[in-house]
Amino acid sequence: MTAAPRCDRTPAWARLRELHAGGGDRFDLRDAFAADAHRFADFSYEAPEVFADLSKNLIDRATRDALLALARDCRIEERRDALLAGTPANATEGRSVLHTALRAPPGHGAHSAEVHGVLERMLGFVERIRDTARSGIRDIVNIGIGGSDLGPQMAVPALDAFVQHDLRFHFVSNVDGHDIAPVLRDLDPRTTLFIIASKTFTTQETMANATVAREWFLANGGGDTRRHFVATTTNVDAAAAFGIETTFGFWDWVGGRYSLWSAIGLPIALAIGAAHFRDLLAGAHAMDRHFAEAPLESNLPILLGLLDVWYRNFLGFTSRSVAPYHQGLRRLPAYLQQLEMESNGKRVDLDGEPLPFATSPVVWGEPGTNGQHAYFQMLHQGTDVIPVEFILVREPTHPYRDLHAKLLANGLAQAQALMLGKSTAQARSERAPTAAATIDPDVLARHRTFTGNRPSTTLLLERLTPRALGALIAMYEHRVYTSGALWAINSFDQWGVELGKALCNDLLPRLDSGDTDGLDASTAGLLQRLRG
Numbered sequence: 001m002t003a004a005p006r007c008d009r010t011p012a013w014a015r016l017r018e019l020h021a022g023g024g025d026r027f028d029l030r031d032a033f034a035a036d037a038h039r040f041a042d043f044s045y046e047a048p049e050v051f052a053d054l055s056k057n058l059i060d061r062a063t064r065d066a067l068l069a070l071a072r073d074c075r076i077e078e079r080r081d082a083l084l085a086g087t088p089a090n091a092t093e094g095r096s097v098l099h100t101a102l103r104a105p106p107g108h109g110a111h112s113a114e115v116h117g118v119l120e121r122m123l124g125f126v127e128r129i130r131d132t133a134r135s136g137i138r139d140i141v142n143i144g145i146g147g148s149d150l151g152p153q154m155a156v157p158a159l160d161a162f163v164q165h166d167l168r169f170h171f172v173s174n175v176d177g178h179d180i181a182p183v184l185r186d187l188d189p190r191t192t193l194f195i196i197a198s199k200t201f202t203t204q205e206t207m208a209n210a211t212v213a214r215e216w217f218l219a220n221g222g223g224d225t226r227r228h229f230v231a232t233t234t235n236v237d238a239a240a241a242f243g244i245e246t247t248f249g250f251w252d253w254v255g256g257r258y259s260l261w262s263a264i265g266l267p268i269a270l271a272i273g274a275a276h277f278r279d280l281l282a283g284a285h286a287m288d289r290h291f292a293e294a295p296l297e298s299n300l301p302i303l304l305g306l307l308d309v310w311y312r313n314f315l316g317f318t319s320r321s322v323a324p325y326h327q328g329l330r331r332l333p334a335y336l337q338q339l340e341m342e343s344n345g346k347r348v349d350l351d352g353e354p355l356p357f358a359t360s361p362v363v364w365g366e367p368g369t370n371g372q373h374a375y376f377q378m379l380h381q382g383t384d385v386i387p388v389e390f391i392l393v394r395e396p397t398h399p400y401r402d403l404h405a406k407l408l409a410n411g412l413a414q415a416q417a418l419m420l421g422k423s424t425a426q427a428r429s430e431r432a433p434t435a436a437a438t439i440d441p442d443v444l445a446r447h448r449t450f451t452g453n454r455p456s457t458t459l460l461l462e463r464l465t466p467r468a469l470g471a472l473i474a475m476y477e478h479r480v481y482t483s484g485a486l487w488a489i490n491s492f493d494q495w496g497v498e499l500g501k502a503l504c505n506d507l508l509p510r511l512d513s514g515d516t517d518g519l520d521a522s523t524a525g526l527l528q529r530l531r532g
């Protein structure tokens, strides 16, 4: 395959510029809906387990066509196929990127025998531990950080309705002892299983917490560490050196932030059981097939990636807010932050050339309706336009129907309010009971005006099942790949995390010795104050 064409060097990019200058920057959603009775149908998409309404986004058909042309100019299908076939897409580390192989059925996908070998062994272990009467295990502590933490930490609460409730799950990630201390305080070592999750088995935070956990275990009469500590890692030797015998491996072609489908998913499998874990993989695989096979015009991850490029590079939006209207998805924004920002927060292209355009947006959010009572004010009336991604789930897995109806109505209403806004004339004509009696009504009306025309996407799931969650997460992975591929960046390395790690290694002994030689004045001053 020849070098990937960069988006800004294509004819479609020039066309998008024209469209932007010729009115794309003044596009009005309200006019678009008024002019087109079919807009909802035409901008809605069905993918496995996910229905996506893109109609409240700032695009028209011409822009969509030009974005699809951009995908073709950048040969996205060819590059996607090469990625899925295992061509080393992570060029700076010389690695293939094959997390999709982890969810392919037996006999399909690369490395199938190894993948299913580990999976079967892991799921056998899972069922033995879940037999709590026999295993005696009641508490499971996952010690890991980044990709070795955020996936399980997101998925276990998301799938709460499927979790075996005589097991309790704890996640320790931060090297801050305030993370592990309260967890250990309530545990009995004889009924606790520790999972030391680290792709490299060298990460400072994880190794430090694992050491604390082992010391606590031995000091509190835990007995046999071999029965109570397991590892999920590509570095089986380092796990053995730590004294762990039960290890579930994975491979360097699984990126940390793409690893919840591998042995890193062990806490998820322990929580929901082997059959449901297989459903999670099957949902992701169904989305993989969609990504691999659906035509560009109806390929949801590709369309979302294209929209991200339009927003970032033409409309200049710097962030995207994720609003899952499902409390179980409370850790989804944090999960997506790593997925998107660690993947696409890059400033040079594959040839190392500085990019003349912006890449990853900031991804952030909170579950609805909580966010409504915190930062939605800014989304509605702030000076920045921030596209919002609403995630609504039609069927709850709890019995409180009235609560669920309120939740859904809130989600719909927020998307509607962002789009419709409220004119100053309308605000002027309304009573505002809490307004100061003395304020000039015209001034008040300006405070109560909503410009509207603020974009949002709504993703609808039927029910938050393991299968649906698998499909949703895989959709996000492929969307991030798409925008990264158009930008011609390497979405699969993370050199940006290294400098801070190296400097930390230099500063750690200085905290003890007080040596500030060669440090900048600010760091030296702070270090001295911290030493007390």
Ligand code: F6P
Binding pocket: 145, 146, 147, 148, 197, 198, 199, 200, 201, 202, 203, 206, 256, 257, 342, 494, 497
């Ligand atoms: O520091 C970033 C990072 O390398 C992430 O990419 C990764 O998910 C995380 O650290 C944890 O790494 P490991 O699984 O090797 O402990």
